[in-house]
Amino acid sequence: MAVMTLKVVPIEGDAVSVPITPKVIVACERHFKKGMTQLFSAESASYEALAFAAHQAMMQSGHEVKTFDLWLNGIEEISTEETPASPL
Secondary structure (H helix, E strand, C coil), X not given: CCEEEEEEEECCCCCEEEECCHHHHHXXXXXXXXXXXXXXXXXXXXXXXXXXXXXXXXXXXXXXXXXXXXXXXXEEEEEEEXXXXXXX
């Protein structure tokens, strides 16, 4: 199974890739009161949900982040990446 990661590019500094863990998924679902598949479906994809997931993933990965809106002010780009899982 592939692990989804998000690439976060700040306005200043280096890009970082962070994994979407179960804790991040649950945080997004609780915040938006929708399932993750609804938040990221082709018909109803939400950039706010993507940004929120990136913010949560950054926190869960141990990065120091500001409150969501302040953090978002310093972000240039957020994109998805798919990392192949290890064979074992």
